[in-house]
Amino acid sequence: MRLLLATAAAAALFAAPALAQDPGHDMPMPAQPQPTSDMAGMSGMRSMMSAALGDYAINREASGTSWQPDASPHAGLHLMQGPWMVMVHATIDGVYDWQQGPRGGDKAFVSGMLMAMAKREVGDRGTVQLRAMLSPEPFMGKSGFPELLQTGETANGVTPLVDRQHPHDLFMELSGAYAYRLARQDSLFVYAGLPGEPAFGPPAFMHRLSIMDSPEAPITHHWLDSTHISMGVVTAGYIHRNWKLEVSRFRGREPDQHRFDIEAPKLDSTAARISWNPSANWALQASWADQKSPEQLEPDENIRRWSASAIYTVPFGHGGYWSTTAAWGRRTSAHGDLDGYALESAVRPNLDWTIFARAERVASDELALPPGAHGPAVTVGKVSVGAVRDFSLTPHWSFGVGGLYAINFVPGALRASYGRSEPQGAMGFVRFKLD
Ligand SMILES: [Cu+2]
Numbered sequence: 001m002r003l004l005l006a007t008a009a010a011a012a013l014f015a016a017p018a019l020a021q022d023p024g025h026d027m028p029m030p031a032q033p034q035p036t037s038d039m040a041g042m043s044g045m046r047s048m049m050s051a052a053l054g055d056y057a058i059n060r061e062a063s064g065t066s067w068q069p070d071a072s073p074h075a076g077l078h079l080m081q082g083p084w085m086v087m088v089h090a091t092i093d094g095v096y097d098w099q100q101g102p103r104g105g106d107k108a109f110v111s112g113m114l115m116a117m118a119k120r121e122v123g124d125r126g127t128v129q130l131r132a133m134l135s136p137e138p139f140m141g142k143s144g145f146p147e148l149l150q151t152g153e154t155a156n157g158v159t160p161l162v163d164r165q166h167p168h169d170l171f172m173e174l175s176g177a178y179a180y181r182l183a184r185q186d187s188l189f190v191y192a193g194l195p196g197e198p199a200f201g202p203p204a205f206m207h208r209l210s211i212m213d214s215p216e217a218p219i220t221h222h223w224l225d226s227t228h229i230s231m232g233v234v235t236a237g238y239i240h241r242n243w244k245l246e247v248s249r250f251r252g253r254e255p256d257q258h259r260f261d262i263e264a265p266k267l268d269s270t271a272a273r274i275s276w277n278p279s280a281n282w283a284l285q286a287s288w289a290d291q292k293s294p295e296q297l298e299p300d301e302n303i304r305r306w307s308a309s310a311i312y313t314v315p316f317g318h319g320g321y322w323s324t325t326a327a328w329g330r331r332t333s334a335h336g337d338l339d340g341y342a343l344e345s346a347v348r349p350n351l352d353w354t355i356f357a358r359a360e361r362v363a364s365d366e367l368a369l370p371p372g373a374h375g376p377a378v379t380v381g382k383v384s385v386g387a388v389r390d391f392s393l394t395p396h397w398s399f400g401v402g403g404l405y406a407i408n409f410v411p412g413a414l415r416a417s418y419g420r421s422e423p424q425g426a427m428g429f430v431r432f433k434l435d
Pocket residue numbers: 168221225226228229
């Protein structure tokens with residue numbers, strides 16, 4: 001309850017003017033924004049600027065400055081407040097987690113996010129967007145939650161996390177962006193966040209339609225999208241039709257064990273990404289990053305990263321979709337190259353049910369004992385499958401009950417420490433969703 005109150009209070013703070021003055025008035029999503037009449041000589045330019053950064057449907061914009069397919073459904077509570085359009089989404093999961101064997105464990109915790117966004121036009125050619133994203137996860141404590149084969153970051157500042165997922169920071173994103181239209185389908189933008197998400201990888205996992213309903217974190221998180229909370233990000237980009245080219249400077253160090261605070265920004269690392277949406281159903285990207293000193297416990301180590309991903313989404317029925325992501329990420333450090341692959345897919349045949357699955361394969365050098373020490377690289381795998389049934393409470397709130405089952409594949413060298421070659425995991429969860 002304390003959690004819900006804290007999150008609600010934070011949301012209210014951010015979206016206070018709109019929510020307080022106009023509580024029940026939600027707008028249907030403007031798939032095409034309202035045409036304006038003051039655009040003589042630039043006919044249609046403004047009317048097409050429905051997204052924050054460029055001339056395309058708002059559905060394309062995912063976490064940070066990343067893209068997903070235009071065919072992605074766009075939900076959320078929408079409010080108009082003067083020139084501002086405000087959108088609010090929230091998901092709060094109460095999870096019971098069980099992971100088998102001597103390196104497993106069990107835990108009940110709360111995860112999820114609350115996101116508020118405000119967007120307005122500035123002058124004839126500009127758009128400003130502000131975004132805040134909050135997480136209840138710091139309340140789960142510094143040990144995070146058990147998840148076999150997961151590695152990355154430290155949750156207590158002393159030991160690296162192995163077989164556990166770190167909690168995300170209370171402030172996952174506080175960002176602003178400004179886009180300027182050069183011509184009807186060309187725009188330039190700048191984005192700054194503290195914290196924010198630099199131009200690397202696919203959208204962060206909690207925003208990928210293909211797996212966002214799962215309360216698990218991918219074991220490829222630190223190969224694909226772990227930079228999603230970076231304490232200090234500045235990105236500049238150019239968008240031409242369905243192409244986007246962007247470069248970021250950001251703080252390479254991952255968030256520390258104090259998950260309630262905002263850390264001092266620094267722009268010591270670089271990322272670059274090219275994105276292409278060849279049709280409404282596809283979003284492709286390739287990206288590179290030079291990340292300085294990501295790990296608090298290994299400050300002398302820098303990593304070079306690569307990623308490529310493809311997302312395919314088809315809507316069908318009433319509010320239904322099928323969405324699939326295939327992604328690859330590489331980490332290169334003094335210890336060598338390590339590759340991670342993820343294939344994930346979710347089907348929502350209607351508003352009641354969502355079925356999701358993910359398969360991953362990771363080469364990791366942090367799973368040998370003692371935990372976190374760089375040992376020989378081993379290849380591990382994981383497959384998980386789950387479903388959630390949602391029950392509508394009000395037009396925007398729903399309550400859901402879900403579960404997932406996971407099977408992990410560990411090689412012979414690790415079998416003894418995991419107690420078996422295919423240790424299992426399961427999660428049961430309930431959730432409240434605002435969209
Ligand atoms: Cu994360």
